[in-house]
Amino acid sequence: MTRSSALSTTVRIQCHVNGEARQLEFSPSVRLLDVLREELHLIGTKEGCGKGECGACTVIMDGRAVDSCLVMGYQADGSEIWTIEGLPQMWEMQTARKLHPVSRDDHEPLPLHPLQRTFVECGSSQCGICIPGMIMSSVAFLKENPNPTREEIRYGLGGNLCRCTGYVKIFDAVEKAASEMRAFAQNPSQHAPAHQRRVNKATPRRRDGFVASTLKEALKILAIPDSPTRPQLAGGTDSLVRAKDGIGQPSRMVDISRIKELSGIKKIRARGKRTSGSAYPQEIRIGAGTTFTEVLESELLQKYAPALIEACAVIGGPQIRNRGTLGGNFANASPAADSVTALMSMGAILEIASLKSCRQVPAEKFFLGPGKTVLKKNELLVAVRIPKIPNLVGCYLRLGQRRAQAISKVDVAVSAVLKPRGNGSSKNGGSLFDFLGICYGSVAPTIFRARATEAVLKEQSPNPATLKHAKETIKKEVQPIDDIRSTAEYRREMSAVLLERALRRIGALA
Amino acid sequence: MVDDEKNQKPTGDQEYEDTVVNIEGRRVTVRTRKVPPLPDWTETEIVGKALPRVDGIDKITGRAKYTYDIQVPYMLYAVAVRSPHPHARVKNISADKALAAPGVHGVMLPQDVASYTTAGLPLLTLNPKYTGEEIAVVAAETELQAEDAARLVKVEYEELPFVMDAELSKSDKSPVKFFPEGNFIGGGFGRHPIGKPSVYSRGDVEQGFKDSDQVFEETFTTQPQQHSCMEVHGTLAQWDDDQLTVWESTQGVYGVQEEIARVFKIPLSSIRVIGTHMGGGFGSKGGAGKQTALAVMMAKRTRRPVKMMLSRHEDYMGVYRPASTQYFKIGVKNDGRLMAIQLKTINPVGAYQSGANWGSCAAMTTEMYACPNVHTEEYAVFTNAPTPSAMRGPGNTQNAWGLEQMMDLIAYKLNLDPIEVRNRNDVKVDQVTNEPYASKGLAECYKMGAEKFSWEEKRRRRNDPAGTKKHGVGVASQIWGGGGGPPATAIVKINQDGSVNLLTGAADIGTGTRTVLSQICAEELGVPVNRIHVTNADTETTPYTLPSYGSITLASSGPAVRSAANDAKKQLFDLAAGSLGVKPDELSSKDGFIFVTRQPDKRMKFESAAAGMPERDLVGRGYRGPNPKGQALNAFGAQFCEVEVDTQTGEVRVLKFVAAHDSGRVINPHTFASQVKGGITMGTGYALSERRLIDGNTGIPVAASMLEYRPPTSLDAPIDIEVYSVDVPYKANNIGAKGVGEPPLIATAPAIANAVFNAVGVRIYSNPITPEKIMLALRDGKTAKQTA
């Protein structure tokens, strides 16, 4: 059956596009990108790959840059969307001021967003087809970081490919616009806090079966043995990429990203003795629907999950981080799931639910092989819990194929509690660690905890001989392969190099 | 059209002559009209200024319409059915299910198009010779329906043996025979017999090696590079009775029009090709593609407009810069002078003969450095891979990887500064044709680049032996055509209000053609740029020009635009002269005024003169004249680069590039610098990350996405790029400019490789320079030749 004929129904949604309320009706198999281009004729949003790899389709959805090729049309229900065409309007609303018209040819005045203007002034575009996406990413980026360094701009645009310009003049334009926009913001007489007219998000209604609004609703669908639809759309950054390759039909997916029970990051009381190390009285519970960006913004996690923060910071590019979720990262079960490596190093426990029951599985026991997990067909991942460990230090390091939009070739997360120095134990050969978790990604069929290496480091004092022993152990513990991204030999060697670097970073080596 | 009687007469030999145009490294002789010379520009007002792009606003507002954006009523979408096997025979094919699928309006099978080929390739085939070759096409109401229906076309294949490895294919052990005479042919354009390499020879290399103090032999390999234009290849074709309109993302609308006329035997006047905005080409969109012909046919069959855009995946299954293996042997004197060069190249070119056009890369070796004895031998070898195409600096970009590393290696062995070795082998004459270079600013490039880069100082800097991050510097040079030439025609129309329309067939593939041509037109007319409106790349409304390839666009169309503007200006002067009471040749124009040259306060506004035009408008016409006889027209450049290599992980960071280029007069420093910065970034990808991969065991492309093919992102591009022009006067055309589209890419990858060698003392002979290769080389203390 074809995607479009599978369900002859259409979906209806309400949303705001470029400041205007819209009611739209379209086929459940179209993406937000198609809705914008084909229903609304907003052709400034481009498709460069359809798989979240190039950013040409970037729009701002509920304040964040997203790849509109990885959002299904029905997922935009209740959202506020801005495209390149609406930027002058957005700037007018934000500054509560009519735009100073910029002349094009001495006649035809054109109101422009400062970023649009600086892109022209700095000669930032060549063929221009990547440029709308570039500008949209820049708008979202400057909102988060109004005074960026050059390096931060490079990072902030990591999700947008340009084949013509070499980026330099694009960075120039962003820098220039940033300073103009700051000058504007510093002048309060001109600045009125407009733009509060946010649409009520997450209309918790069941809309034609494509959006589940409660956990129960989603689990009910899962409980139907031969349900034509399945809850499998969280951030879509894996499932919609696969759909583009012809695997899976978006019109049969159910969006679980609106489910309240899957969101939130909070402290809770611990529920049981941990399998590793000592038990901690408190835990942090992270909803499975938490995006990488939400992780990065959480003060709680910044304090108690340093390795996770570092891992989430290097995943994909900004657009992927804004949509991709921890739950999706686990469920997808790739050996290169970066947040998983970090969470596992902290001894994470997964909460899994079906309509009838709930169970808890340690992250270490969750994976059965590449793409295979213990999740049953009727189950959903609800949350990830990590112990709230005082004085936890951690770090995450990876080697990828590029510096952005890359998949790891080898990565390591180390989380540890170091014994206070000078209390004698480490000096005379005892362990340096009160807690130690070391996990590796991309060097075995699944992400794994390097127990043997941990043991070496925990049992002996941290002298050069121990380090050497630990590095030899990890080289034996990994089971890397040759593939198109790297070689087994390189991965094995790098496992040891990254181990030393990570230990040094957390202060476990002199 | 307005012109004097003489030009409308049938052409006599006095007005025409033969001239040579260098396109993508091949010399083409064309017959062209002689044009009256124009005086060199001395002081310019608009040319040479960093003006913003004339289409900048269209691009930042999202309203620029690319082929991919064009929607017409009743449009269908076409999707190809492609071979999943690298070599097979189709035993059976059935379209019944596809035809019955929702929204489907037509399916075309090989038998429907058997009598057509484009660029030497079948449109659809029953005997696929590479994975991804087109078998059938389906058209449906929506793209999704077409994709789904394409999966329903049932094809039964008999799989056949295939060969991916060029050496194996070339040997008698090859499991596939492409032609009875053998599996290879001479690389490059021109007619070569199958089974023989193409050979170039001058002097006596054996003697040269005997006369040398030292002889070096090395082998270099380059991987296939893919254009990765952000707009994929695509066509929209619409028939209105017998009149065909085609929107094509192309570098040359006229090339597409000619190919459609040839394939379908219809008059040129019935075909309109439009390519106004296009999202990058880099050589891959030089002419019509298979999708062009297929969309045109499908539109005819279904009587509906048909759009056929490739997906990104399909794009990556298609065209590319071919790989190369380069066997170098170079003999030198101890003072660094080259005595003899021998080069054999192996270039896998896919399964069709037309691919062999791009299966050559030795040209740079024959002309870059002074050397009396040179022998090159080039094999274009057939394999079960897609057909390659031109790609930015075809040939020289591959060759520079080997040649420029050889020069570096020689410098180190002889303990000389790499720049010194290059300077000692400087040559003022094209050694292949024995013609002197019309201008050559290479020595100036070395000088300026070295100074801006602080080459001397950086070369002397030593790395901390205990540190794990090593800095290194490298340099490489380039030579390329870019002299441009005819045919190129331009039309300048002055309207009664003094506004101006410039009509040119040239495509703006992102380089800024529209902008620089407006500047040339405005300069010649003496009016501000914003008076000029450019219409380009539309066969119905703009005059003929060659495609925007081979870095020829500016140097071809620019002089035609200046001539056309001059022609229009003269006509306007004829009118203004009466009002000002002088003779036309006593007039000049500037800043929107026409004035008496020797009495500038005696003047009138440009638009006032235009208001007096009896016909309400006037049309100036300009042609690109011949290139000067007996001169070689080339662009040169040198690039300096600094890298940091992590000796524990093998990661390379490109910290800085300084590029000094000789492109004659720079019309717009903004667009000039953009070309260079973009070229260097693409070259950085070629050096460090990009590679097309086909699994040797299955014949299937395995890195056919932007994620796995890995073009540089904003974090991978060089951190800092400085661009300089050496401004050496160039008089071979009336605007004094040479091309700069391709040159910036050529030197980049070897400059990086040389810098890596300088940093860590190992040379990487095959691109991309992956961390894996660096670690292997560091471990073995020598060179890394295998790929990863």
Ligand SMILES: Cc1cc2nc3c(=O)[nH]c(=O)nc-3n(C[C@H](O)[C@H](O)[C@H](O)COP(=O)(O)OP(=O)(O)OC[C@H]3O[C@@H](n4cnc5c(N)ncnc54)[C@H](O)[C@@H]3O)c2cc1C
């Ligand atoms: C360009 C690009 C770059 C990327 N870079 C990285 C990277 O650097 N590192 C990295 O780790 N990943 C990367 N990814 C992969 C991807 O972003 C992550 O795996 C992400 O975590 C997936 O989450 P999602 O919410 O988007 O999953 P979805 O695509 O929505 O879902 C993926 C799968 O998980 C299942 N699933 C989702 N949530 C649940 C749940 N709560 N319970 C049960 N099943 C669930 C779905 O059913 C589906 O099968 C990249 C992807 C792209 C496109």
Ligand code: FES
């Ligand atoms: S089209 Fe490339 S990221 Fe969406």
Ligand code: FES
């Ligand atoms: S300007 Fe062409 S891809 Fe960015």
